[in-house]
Amino acid sequence: MAKWSFSNASWTPTAVAAGATMTANGACFLQGGSSTQYLMTSEIYMGGNAAASAVNDMVLSRDSTVAVTSITLGTNGKNAALDPATAALAAPQVPGFSATTMPQASTTLQMLALSFNAFGGIVRWVAYPGEEIRTVGASASLGELSLSCSSITGTPGALSSTWIYEPL
Amino acid sequence: MILSKKTREGYLLLDHTASPGVPGLAPKVEVATIRCSHCERQVIRNPARERERHWCPGCNKYVCDGCEVLRRIHGCRPFDQVIEKVMTKHSNLGVI
Numbered sequence: 001m002a003k004w005s006f007s008n009a010s011w012t013p014t015a016v017a018a019g020a021t022m023t024a025n026g027a028c029f030l031q032g033g034s035s036t037q038y039l040m041t042s043e044i045y046m047g048g049n050a051a052a053s054a055v056n057d058m059v060l061s062r063d064s065t066v067a068v069t070s071i072t073l074g075t076n077g078k079n080a081a082l083d084p085a086t087a088a089l090a091a092p093q094v095p096g097f098s099a100t101t102m103p104q105a106s107t108t109l110q111m112l113a114l115s116f117n118a119f120g121g122i123v124r125w126v127a128y129p130g131e132e133i134r135t136v137g138a139s140a141s142l143g144e145l146s147l148s149c150s151s152i153t154g155t156p157g158a159l160s161s162t163w164i165y166e167p168l
Numbered sequence: 169m170i171l172s173k174k175t176r177e178g179y180l181l182l183d184h185t186a187s188p189g190v191p192g193l194a195p196k197v198e199v200a201t202i203r204c205s206h207c208e209r210q211v212i213r214n215p216a217r218e219r220e221r222h223w224c225p226g227c228n229k230y231v232c233d234g235c236e237v238l239r240r241i242h243g244c245r246p247f248d249q250v251i252e253k254v255m256t257k258h259s260n261l262g263v264i
Contacts (some may be wrong), residue, residue, distance in 0.1 A: 024239075035258055036254070037257075048187065053188045055190055055191075061264070109207070111210055114182075116190060119187050119188060120186040120187030120188075121182070121183065121184045121187040121189065121190075122181065122183040123181065123183075124180070124183075125180045125210070126180075127210070128175070128176045131176050131177075133208050136254045137258075165245045
């Protein structure tokens with residue numbers, strides 16, 4: 001299969017604790033397109049866009065409640081295949097920044113903590129090939145990953161993000 | 169080809185050279201990450217760690233501290249097995 005990029009040039013996370021419902025356009029998530037779809041997350045990049053110091057406690061975690069109904073890329077969200085020759089999937093994966101019912105991050109299945117200062121900070125995580133974070137299906141808790149800001153420190157600042165993944 | 173344990177490490181960069189940074193963190197941090205074979209959590213490898221790192225003899229891969237406790241009780245349960253179970257379930261239901 002081919003790699004895809006799920007990105008947003010500017011968004012401001014809304015601080016929400018694990019187990020609480022996220023806010024539309026304040027978090028992003030990636031859900032499988034079918035009950036058997038398999039997604040591999042291989043890279044997360046975030047660059048700070050904030051105009052003042054703001055420590056963002058960003059967390060990549062599995063979701064104990066997945067997003068449902070009217071899932072969209074929200075404001076500024078983009079999702080595109082890296083290779084222009086990529087064929088359309090029969091069951092496209094579902095990336096989103098907005099949904100009628102936003103997801104809830106699992107209180108236990110936290111995959112990666114990426115705290116950084118959104119005032120000029122950069123954070124980039126890359127998996128070794130074959131060591132990616134995988135999701136399977138489209139239901140909780142293995143079918144969706146989210147990138148959100150946990151409510152531990154201060155007020156989050158604006159950032160840009162890129163999430164590289166591969167559907168199988 | 170024989171691979172070392174370090175071969176399969178991921179990479180994490182936290183660059184605050186143009187930023188006030190995060191309290192207690194150096195301006196630029198580059199560290200290795202390792203994936204737990206049982207829960208897929210990415211663990212930031214602490215070079216100062218003195219306790220042993222756990223290695224599952226069943227799947228011959230790294231396991232995190234939490235999964236090591238479960239491994240000692242229930243044995244090796246790699247995430248691959250979880251995926252296989254989900255796929256088998258749906259295959260039996262006629263989804264695939």
